[in-house]
Amino acid sequence: MVKDIVGDLDTDSFVKLLSKLIDESKYVQNNPPDLIPEEDRIVKHVLDSLLPYSTQTGGGPLIVKHATYFPGRGNVIVEYPGTVPGKILSFVGMHMDVVTANPNDWDFDPFTLSIDGDKLRGRGTTDCLGHVALITELMKRLGETKPKLKSTVVAVFIANEENSAISGVGVDAMVKDGLLNKLKDGPLFWIDTADKQPCIGTGGIIPWKLRVTGKLFHSGLAHKAINPLELAMDAVKEIQLHFYRDFPPHPKEQIYGYPGGGINQIPAECTISGDVNSILRVSNLLPTGLKFNQFVGCQLLELIVIDVMKKLKEYVDDINNNIERLESRGPVSKYLLPDEDLRGRFIGAPFHSLTISFDEAMPGVACDLESRGFHVLSKATEEVVGHVKPYAITGSLPLIRDLQDEGFDVQTSGYGLMAVYHAKNEYCLLSDMCQGYKVFLSIISQLED
Secondary structure (H helix, E strand, O other), X not given: OHHHHHOOOOHHHHHHHHHHHHHOHHHHEOEOOOEOOOOHHHHHHHHHHHHHHEOOOOOOOEEEEEEEOXXXXXXXXXXXXXXXXXXXXXXXXXXXXXXXXXXXXXXXXOOOOEEEOOEEEOXXXXXXXXXXXXXXXXXXXXXXXXXXXXXXXXXXXEOOOOOOOOOOOOHHHHHHHOOOHHHHHOEEEEEOOEOOOOEEEEOOEEEEEEEEEOEOEEHHHHHHOEOHHHHHHHHHHHHHHHHHHHOOOOOHHHHHOOOOOOOXXXXXXXXXXXXXXXXXXXXXXXXXXXXXHHHHOOOHHHHHHHHHHHHHHHHHHHHHHOHHHOOOOOOOOOOEEHHHOEEOEEOOOOOOOOOEEEOOOEOOEEOOOOOHHHHHHHHHHHHHHOOOOOEEOOOOOHHHHHHHHOOOEEEEEOOEOHHHOOOOOOEEEHHHHHHHHHHHHXXXXXXXX
């Protein structure tokens, strides 16, 4: 058995490596143009752990490649060769950048690993340097113990996951270069979610912006004003009522588990922004014969997004033409001033009207629940964690969508904590990481059959 040969996670080695990575976290914060990460700081520690067991040094079977497309911002591909050509599995998505952290807001130093019982605390422990250390330890043990496997096991540590302002640095560049093509022959496990359960879906978004103009006036004479804040809120309510009528939930949502001026003045205008979750609501237009996970990633979605935008504009036009129908909030709350021939309006349209604008839409992801990858991940989770309860989130993971579009069978999981994702006082649990390690070994073992 693979698990018997490789053994459990060496927690001392894991914590030691993670401590080195968290020490670098200050330098891999990703928020251009002010903060551009130097992922090679993380790469150095990964290579220090793995090269002694590599073909490059003659110390082992690992094939290690440092793929760089931008100075100081490398990726690492590690391969443990199997005996059967074309039989492969991969762990991908362990990214070597982090979101920003302000030490003044934290209860402890975010850029130094600290330990509080089972808690391993610091920026990146959950997202995603903890996973970088965990998969590094896994590949290291494979190189040390040399189990005879039919499947080739590949780990891909990536740069530039947390921000898309700069492209052509990380997994997108490697896919374009063809470096990951052979991973299409087997399941690809994206290790960058949380809570020890399969994450089987993410949301897409259609960002919108509503800019509203009323009439600026003294707040002590509110009946002489048109309050754009109130108008915007009531208009959004009206738009939502139309939207939920026209785009009811898709039945498969249940299967995937989606959650779903001056201080004495009434201001002259306000802007409200939000987004439409394009998986949850537009998927009711799913064509006959097209599977849900295929729909989420298909080009047809682009046409449906256009239709959704058209509908939203129709709602706004209807409000423009019938603004007197909107419910107001009391005797001096109104969106019409007949004596002055003024109406509340959305900026950008003809006078006395409302407009809505959109930013670039982003489709979501639905994993294939019929794939071998999903089944082995679910079984491994049940074996190790004691139960399996797949879930979906309404956040967007465009890199996964891009991989699906390229033909990869992507499944996702992670062993940090969703409660501290991108949050202050981030931490992970050592016990959860130990379980994640066992899940990985179970996946490898199952795919030997």
